[in-house]
Amino acid sequence: MKILLFLNILVTFLTALTSVAEDASKKEKNGADSWPSHYHKGRKTFDGIGKYYMGREISFVMGHQAIRWLERSNREDEEAPSKAIAALNLKEADVIADIGAGSGYYTFRLAPLVPKGKVVAVDIQPEMIAFLETKEKKLGLTNVEAHLGTVDNTRLKPGSIDAALMVDAYHEFSHPREMMESIYKALRPGGRVILLEYRAEDPTVPIKPLHKMSVAQSRKEMEVVGLKWKSTDSTLLPWQHFMIFEKPAKK
Ligand SMILES: C[S@@+](CC[C@H](N)C(=O)[O-])C[C@H]1O[C@@H](n2cnc3c(N)ncnc32)[C@H](O)[C@@H]1O
Numbered sequence: 001m002k003i004l005l006f007l008n009i010l011v012t013f014l015t016a017l018t019s020v021a022e023d024a025s026k027k028e029k030n031g032a033d034s035w036p037s038h039y040h041k042g043r044k045t046f047d048g049i050g051k052y053y054m055g056r057e058i059s060f061v062m063g064h065q066a067i068r069w070l071e072r073s074n075r076e077d078e079e080a081p082s083k084a085i086a087a088l089n090l091k092e093a094d095v096i097a098d099i100g101a102g103s104g105y106y107t108f109r110l111a112p113l114v115p116k117g118k119v120v121a122v123d124i125q126p127e128m129i130a131f132l133e134t135k136e137k138k139l140g141l142t143n144v145e146a147h148l149g150t151v152d153n154t155r156l157k158p159g160s161i162d163a164a165l166m167v168d169a170y171h172e173f174s175h176p177r178e179m180m181e182s183i184y185k186a187l188r189p190g191g192r193v194i195l196l197e198y199r200a201e202d203p204t205v206p207i208k209p210l211h212k213m214s215v216a217q218s219r220k221e222m223e224v225v226g227l228k229w230k231s232t233d234s235t236l237l238p239w240q241h242f243m244i245f246e247k248p249a250k251k
Contacts, residue, residue: 032051035051036177038053038054038177039051039052039053039177040052042057043057044057045057045210046208047059047060047208047210047211048060048210049174051174053176053177053221054217054220054221054224055217056171056213056217056221057210058171058172058173058174058176058210059171059172059210059211060172061124061125061172061174062102062172063125064125064127064128064131067102067103067128067131070102070103070105071103071105075105078238078239079237079238079239079240080236080237080238081105081106081109081167082109083236083237084167084196084236084237084240084242085106085109085110085113087233087236087242088110088113088163088165088194090110090113090114090117090163091114091117091162092113092114092115092116092117093114093116093117094114094117094162094163095114095117095118095119095120095160095161095162095163096110096114096117096118096119096120096161096162096163096164096165097119097120097121097122097147097154097156097161097163097164097165097183097186098110098119098120098121098122098165098167099122099149099154099164099165099166099169099170099179099183100122100123100166100167100168100169100170100172100173101121101122101123101128101132101146102123102128102169103128103131103132103135104121104131104132104135104136104144105167106165106167107119107121107132107144108135108136108139108141108144110165111141111143111144114143115143117143117162118143118144118145119143119144119145120145120147120156120161121144121145121146121147122147122148122149122154122156123146123147123148123149124148124149124150124151126148129146129147129148132144132146133146151173151174151175151179152174152175152178152179152182153178153179153182154179154182154183154186155182156182156183156185156186157186158185158186159185159186159187159188159189160186160188161186161187161188161191162187162188162191162192163187163191163192163193163194164183164186164187164191164192164193164194165194165196166193166194166195166196167196167240168196168197168198168211168240170195170197170213170218170221171197171210171211171212171213172211176221177224177225180221180222180224180225180227181225184225184226184227184247187247188247189247189248189249189250190246190247190248190249191246191247192230192244192245192246192247193222193227193244193245193246193247194242194243194244194245195218195222195241195243195244195245196237196240196241196242196243197212197213197218197240197241197243198211198212198213198239198240198241199212199214199234199239199240199241200212200213200214200217201214201215201234202239205239206239207239213241215232215234215241215243218241218243219243222243222245223245226247226248227245227246227247228245228246228247228248229243229244229245230244230245230246231243231244232244
C-alpha cells in the first residue's frame with residue numbers, strides 16, 4: 001500500500017516537472033536571442049532549461065501538481081523544517097516574504113510567529129496562489145497574503161519587507177538576476193535574505209544535481225546584486241544549507 005502511494009506521488013511529481021519544463025524550455029528557447037548578457041544558452045540537460053547563469057544551468061519549475069510532495073508527511077523527518085524556522089529568529093512584527101512559497105509549507109508555519117506582522121507568500125503559479133488562499137481561510141489566519149509575482153519580478157513594494165525566505169526555490173527561478181534585484185529593492189535596509197538550498201557539495205543528499213546549490217555558487221549569485229553574506233550553516237539541516245545575507249543599511 002505504502003509502495004503504491006509512493007509510486008503515485010512519484011509519478012505525479014515527475015509529470016508536474018515535465019509539463020512545466022516543456023513549457024519553460026519552449027518559452028526560453030524562443031526568447032534566447034533577447035536575453036541580457038548575464039545569461040547564455042547552453043546544452044539543455046535532463047532537468048534543466050538550457051539557460052545558464054554565472055556558470056549554472058537553471059532547473060525547471062516544479063508544477064503545482066507536486067503539491068502533495070511538498071506537503072508530504074515525512075518532510076519534517078527528511079528536512080527538519082522546524083529547525084530552519086526556529087533559526088530564522090523572527091520578531092512578532094516582522095514582515096517576511098516566502099518567495100516561491102508553493103503550497104505554503106513554510107508560510108503557514110511562519111504565520112503564528114509574526115502575529116503583529118505578516119507572511120507574504122509569493123509564487124508565479126496561479127494554482128499555488130489559489131491553494132494558499134483556500135488554506136489561509138481554512139486555518140482562519142489573517143496575516144498571510146498570497147501574492148502573484150512574475151518570473152522576473154516579485155511585484156513587492158520597495159522597502160516593504162524585513163526578510164525574504166527562499167526554500168528550494170531559487171535554483172528554479174528562470175530570471176535569477178532580475179528576481180534578486182527585485183527582492184533587494186523590496187527589502188528594507190538591514191533586511192535579510194535567507195536561502196535554503198540542497199547541498200551540492202554532498203553526494204549523499206538524494207536530490208538531482210540541478211536542484212542543489214553549492215555555498216560558493218550561492219554566495220556569488222547573492223553578492224552580485226549587492227547583498228552581504230552573513231553566515232552559512234551546513235549542519236543545522238539534514239539536506240540543505242542555511243544561508244543568511246543582508247541588504248546593507250546604507251549603500
Ligand atoms: C520546489 S517549490 C518549493 C515550494 C516551497 N518553498 C517549499 O519549500 O515547500 C518552488 C516554487 O517556486 C516557485 N517559483 C518558481 N519561479 C518563481 C519566481 N520567479 N517567483 C516566485 N516563485 C517562483 C514555483 O512556482 C514553485 O511553487
